[in-house]
Amino acid sequence: MTGRSTSIRTRRWPVKAAGGALLVLLVAIVASGCGSSNGATAGSATTLTLYNAQHEQTTARLIAAFTRQTGIKVRVENDDEDVLTAQIEQEGHRSPADVFYTENSNWLQQLGERGMLEKVDAAALANVPKQDSAGNGDWLGVSARISVLVYNTSKLTASQLPKSVLGLAEPRWKGKIEIAPSETDFWPIVSSVARADGHAAALAWLKGLKANAGENDDVPDNETLTSDVSQGTTDLALINHYYYYRLQAEVGKSSVHAKIAYFAPRDPGYVEDISGAAILKSSKHKPAAQEFLDFLTSKAGQTVLAHSDSFEYPIREGVPANGELTPLDQLAPNSFTPAELGTGLDAKTLLQEAGLL
Numbered sequence: 554m555t556g557r558s559t560s561i562r563t564r565r566w567p568v569k570a571a572g573g574a575l576l577v578l579l580v581a582i583v584a585s586g587c588g589s590s591n592g593a594t595a596g597s598a599t600t601l602t603l604y605n606a607q608h609e610q611t612t613a614r615l616i617a618a619f620t621r622q623t624g625i626k627v628r629v630e631n632d633d634e635d636v637l638t639a640q641i642e643q644e645g646h647r648s649p650a651d652v653f654y655t656e657n658s659n660w661l662q663q664l665g666e667r668g669m670l671e672k673v674d675a676a677a678l679a680n681v682p683k684q685d686s687a688g689n690g691d692w693l694g695v696s697a698r699i700s701v702l703v704y705n706t707s708k709l710t711a712s713q714l715p716k717s718v719l720g721l722a723e724p725r726w727k728g729k730i731e732i733a734p735s736e737t738d739f740w741p742i743v744s745s746v747a748r749a750d751g752h753a754a755a756l757a758w759l760k761g762l763k764a765n766a767g768e769n770d771d772v773p774d775n776e777t778l779t780s781d782v783s784q785g786t787t788d789l790a791l792i793n794h795y796y797y798y799r800l801q802a803e804v805g806k807s808s809v810h811a812k813i814a815y816f817a818p819r820d821p822g823y824v825e826d827i828s829g830a831a832i833l834k835s836s837k838h839k840p841a842a843q844e845f846l847d848f849l850t851s852k853a854g855q856t857v858l859a860h861s862d863s864f865e866y867p868i869r870e871g872v873p874a875n876g877e878l879t880p881l882d883q884l885a886p887n888s889f890t891p892a893e894l895g896t897g898l899d900a901k902t903l904l905q906e907a908g909l910l
Contacts, residue, residue, distance in 0.1 A: 659897030718822020722761025
């Protein structure tokens with residue numbers, strides 16, 4: 554992708570393993586007396602291949618718990634979701650991947666529209682809210698993230714912040730904001746603005762952001778944005794909520810000189826973004842792959858996710874999020890579903906037209 558940083562977002566805190574780009578996790582611990590979540594495991598003879606664009610530590614913990622429960626091993630290839638999507642499309646029916654696990658749903662939507670995904674079992678789909686998965690069952694929602702403003706508390710107060718994401722394009726923010734247009738977490742926000750206000754308005758908004766950011770219009774990722782705001786390099790930025798909590802966990806709360814703020818209820822910038830997983834139609838291990846998706850949305854899997862260092866929201870009912878987070882049911886994002894936000898190709902086109910990609 555044009556302008557992409559050479560550092561990979563999912564490798565911010567890498568899991569160390571021998572190998573290179575291809576990370577192999579062969580977790581061979583089989584819990585005594587434990588079968589699969591649906592009672593029909595392929596056992597230790599099966600090794601799944603997972604293309605993973607989620608945070609590596611969280612994924613590693615999920616895999617370890619899944620292998621203990623089922624005996625199914627998992628081999629992992631980590632990269633950014635745009636890179637892995639392109640790889641899957643290039644590999645086609647020869648792809649070795651069984652499952653694709655992404656940070657953002659739009660990449661799964663793309664593959665679904667190309668007919669490359671297997672239908673998810675109804676039992677797994679029933680584990681999470683219907684609106685958080687593909688309407689046709691092509692992919693499964695796993696967790697949620699919320700778009701927020703992060704602002705430097707020495708430079709701004711909450712009352713000074715814009716109530717709408719559109720306000721970030723106003724001239725008063727010139728030289729006070731950084732943006733990361735090649736960060737794929739930004740794309741659902743662009744799609745949301747376009748769906749709410751139309752292509753022309755979204756393009757004008759992006760051009761305003763570009764003008765306000767100036768030479769800081771191509772920051773590589775949300776980690777950098779969050780760190781820059783905390784250090785006072787810039788006044789504010791638009792991120793997904795969990796990067797703020799991860800920075801606190803990394804450097805300590807007392808070392809973070811920033812806070813987060815939400816937009817007005819239902820604002821187009823107030824996006825609930827869904828992370829999801831899908832089975833490739835080319836998979837040679839579909840029953841085991843179905844078990845993996847079922848585990849991701851089971852109470853056990855969602856509890857692992859809730860207690861991980863990714864600070865994402867589990868979406869299965871009855872599994873509380875990390876206590877540091879504002880409860881999801883107290884938030885008021887806009888009502889656009891992942892299906893309505895689409896494939897992200899509209900966002901890519903708008904970013905290119907605005908000169909940001």
